[in-house]
Amino acid sequence: MNDKFSHLRQNYTLNSLDEKEVSASPFEQFHRWFDQAASHATIEPNAFVLSTVSKKGKPSSRTMLLKGVEDNGFVFFTNYESAKSTDMKENPQVSMLFLWLPLQRQIRIEGLVSKISNLASDEYFHSRPKESQVGAWVSPQSQIIPSREFLDERWKHFSEKFHDAPVIPRPEHWGGWRVDPTSIEFWQGRESRLHDRLKYSLDDNEWIIQRISP
Numbered sequence: 001m002n003d004k005f006s007h008l009r010q011n012y013t014l015n016s017l018d019e020k021e022v023s024a025s026p027f028e029q030f031h032r033w034f035d036q037a038a039s040h041a042t043i044e045p046n047a048f049v050l051s052t053v054s055k056k057g058k059p060s061s062r063t064m065l066l067k068g069v070e071d072n073g074f075v076f077f078t079n080y081e082s083a084k085s086t087d088m089k090e091n092p093q094v095s096m097l098f099l100w101l102p103l104q105r106q107i108r109i110e111g112l113v114s115k116i117s118n119l120a121s122d123e124y125f126h127s128r129p130k131e132s133q134v135g136a137w138v139s140p141q142s143q144i145i146p147s148r149e150f151l152d153e154r155w156k157h158f159s160e161k162f163h164d165a166p167v168i169p170r171p172e173h174w175g176g177w178r179v180d181p182t183s184i185e186f187w188q189g190r191e192s193r194l195h196d197r198l199k200y201s202l203d204d205n206e207w208i209i210q211r212i213s214p
């Protein structure tokens, strides 16, 4: 093994996770851990890795930002014509992974994704800074483009186009997705690699909690 990597070793001793102290609701438990991550000065505590699978079974992952937890669904925004959105239209099974190393914690969410309403996408789109709204028009996300100048020219074009517009319309190709989870696993690093894993799973519309071996 290459020493550069194999020498790296952390022992996890900060905390533990006990069946007796967790909430019966995985959403309540998610909010507890998220609030602690946010107050721990974790950079971008709402960043997570979204994994999708194409209809041919090819997986791919990328970092995203969580923008809301609405009616027990995890909401994020992106280009509806991007590679990830193509996957999600063809295969709604996704996973989300939050990693909060300063707290030695990880959350894994698996579930089914669906588009949020146009109204809800409009509402969030218009709450974004104007530059981000223009950016949604500029970038044909996931497409091969000829050069950086291509983006700069499109930026100039759309900035001028919307310069005097009282409201920038939301492009139809941009909006929100929500993940309705079927399982949520909370992982707390422990000593000697004997970590705590508590997994909530939907069983007949009830959340059950099971301990999983690390």
Ligand SMILES: Cc1cc2nc3c(=O)[nH]c(=O)nc-3n(C[C@H](O)[C@H](O)[C@H](O)COP(=O)(O)O)c2cc1C
Residues within 6 Å of the ligand: 044, 047, 060, 061, 062, 063, 064, 065, 066, 076, 077, 078, 079, 082, 083, 084, 085, 141, 142
């Ligand atoms: C910290 C971070 C946050 C990101 N947040 C988002 C996001 O909320 N929405 C988004 O479309 N892309 C976001 N990206 C970019 C994605 O990782 C990815 O490059 C992009 O969505 C294209 O992915 P795709 O080609 O697989 O569809 C973020 C990247 C980073 C590093």
